[in-house]
Amino acid sequence: MPGVKLDPIDRKILAELQADGRMTNVDLSQRVGISAPPCLRRMRALEEEGLIRGYHADVDERALGFDVMVFAMIGLKSQAEEDLEAFEALAQSWPLVRDCHMLNGEIDFILRCVAPNLSTFQKFLTDHLTSAPNVASVKTRLVIRTAKREPGVPFELLDQTTSV
CATH class of the missing domain: 1.10.10.10 (Winged helix-like DNA-binding domain superfamily/Winged helix DNA-binding domain)
Incomplete structure (x- = not known):
């Protein structure tokens, strides 16, 4: 806005x-x-x-038994708008995917995924993510711990004359 x-x-x-x-x-x-x-x-x-x-x-994933958090970096074969939108629609349909961001550069999308265990994530990875249409590459990074996770924006950085 x-x-x-x-x-x-x-x-x-x-x-x-x-x-x-x-x-x-x-x-x-x-x-x-x-x-x-x-x-x-x-x-x-x-x-x-x-x-x-x-x-x-703001629920605590690990306290609820979602012990695995993974960032998945996705490379697509095609970056045509209809292919980007198709991948975004798929990502929205996958419950394990909690965030999906399109990036510039070598990686097209980064996904933040949560799962109750590693085998559940691995099944999602092989059954859904790597076999999805137009997906050329998937690189994953397992989160060991989270030092900071703060939703929203830093309002303290806005001065009185800034418009949103």
Whole structure:
């Protein structure tokens, strides 16, 4: 949404919701320093603009038994738009794929995958990923540990005159 102008209150609403999407509108309004009705109107406007895409719980994969996280770097045979879109559709259909990003350079896509164990990921790799149409190469990297994983954006870097 380039060019969307946000005032300091809108940025503060976004920052507060990013930090805690479960808070009530009353709590949010108190944190941003306005009354509840205009706070709710602003929040709804931010949702309608697409700046708030949803509200989600940040679950711990490993605590839920998903002990394997893998980054898969995908090279395609063709980068024609219809082939890129076809691969993206496939990636969206695979439950183990949690993130899919198109890159520039040697690698066309990087996928972040989670699985309960290595054999489940290996079965996905051989049955689905490497055999997918238009896939020329797959390189994988097993995550040993995660030092930082922070969703959202660093609102503290935005100054008062920056537009989103």
